[in-house]
Amino acid sequence: MGYIFFIVLSFFSLIILISAIFIVRQQTSAVIERFGKFHSIRSSGIQLKIPLVDRISGRVNLRIQQLDVIVETKTKDDVFVRLKISVQFQVLSQKVYEAFYxxxxxxxxxxxxxxxVVRAEVPKMKLDYVFERKDDIAIAVKGELNEAMGDYGYDIIKTLVTDIDPDPQVKEAMNRINASEREKVAAEYEAEAERIKIVAKARAEAESKRLQGQGIADQRREIARGLEESVEVLNNVGINSQEASALIVVTQHYDTLQSLGEETNSNLILLPNSPQAGSDMLNNMIASFVASNRIGEEMKKKNEDQAKLGGKK
Known part of the structure; x- marks a missing residue:
């Protein structure tokens, strides 16, 4: 009989001992009440309490927590919008009593x-400003919450406006406006690129014309120099200038006819093309030069006579 009593007593003693020991996890506080009245706050680790007298009333999480709040409100330009506000908060370890009770x-x-706070701030702004000044909204929410929740043992770590969702029709209209703006900018860039191409092409054509003219001038200068040298050579062998010019003209005439004959697909016809054509061309050129020189001499003599009459007066 005594042996059984000892076993029962040992069993109850073990139960009481086990109930007197409890563990508080890291970043957690345990609130202990004695006979229903607050007694103490226990931090993390192995803790003791009086069995049947003390009890764990609750545990308070000291880690940073996040609460997501979705608020629907109206902007200053009468657009309904949904805002998602993420609030990160934490219970202060020195104010666990206030936070729990x-x-x-x-x-x-x-x-x-x-x-x-959101329904007080957003109606003051137009929709575009809500997107631009979302940080101002978050700061206003954090300031109000810190002031209100600080006395209850809560510290507001950060508030974030994580989403702004306007009415679907308004969102579609905003997308159309953005698309139109982008198309306008693209058209301006394309027009500028086309202008640059036109200017560059015009400059290239002008440079080409200049070089072409310079080439023609150089060609004619070389032809004239060649003719001059040819006449000088012929004069050295006893042929006068007129005969030399006739010989050169006839030679070039037949050289031209020869080059045309080598072109099988050419449709060019040289007029006149008779054997007398070179001589006639030379005679016409000489007659023109003689007439031009005569007119020049007469005009020079006339100007000298007028100058003498003017000097006498």
Whole structure:
């Protein structure tokens, strides 16, 4: 009988000992109550409590937590928009009592403040400004939450506006506007590129014309120099200038006829092409030169006579 009593006593002692030991995990605080009244806060590690007297009322997570709140509101230009606000918060280790006892549901409390701030700030802005100034909205939410939740042991680490979703019809209209702007910019670039091509082509053509003219001038200068040398050579062998010119003209005439004959597919006809053509051409050129010289001499004499009459007066 005594042996059985000892076994039962040992069993109950073991149960009491086990119930007196508990473990608190890292980044967690345990709230201990004694006879229903707050007694102490235990941090991470192995902890002891009085069995049947003390109890663990709850555990408070000290890690950073995130709460996502979706708020639907209207902008200043009467566009309905949905904003996703991400709130990162943490319970302060020195204010676990306030966080555990003073707020029944802290997530609902945070959500209420987020709704209040967003619906106060966004209606002051046009839709474009909501996208541009989303950081201002996040700062306003963080400031309001820190002021409201600090007394309850909560620290607001950061608030982020993670999504801005306008009404689908408004979003489609914005996409059309952006597409039109991009098409306009593309057209301007294409027009500028076409202008550059036209200017470059015009400059190339002008340079080509200049070089072509320079080439023609050089060609004619060389022809004239060659004719001059030919006449000089013929004069040296006793042929006068007129006979030399006639010989050169006749020679070039027949050289031209020969070159035309070598072209089998040529449709060019040289007029006149009789044997007398070279001589007639030379005679006409000489007559023109003589007439031109005569007119020049007469005009020179006339100008000298007028100058003498003017000097006498």
């Amino acid at each position: 003073e707020l029944q549901n802290p997530q609902d409390q945070i959500t209420s403040y987020v709704f209040d």
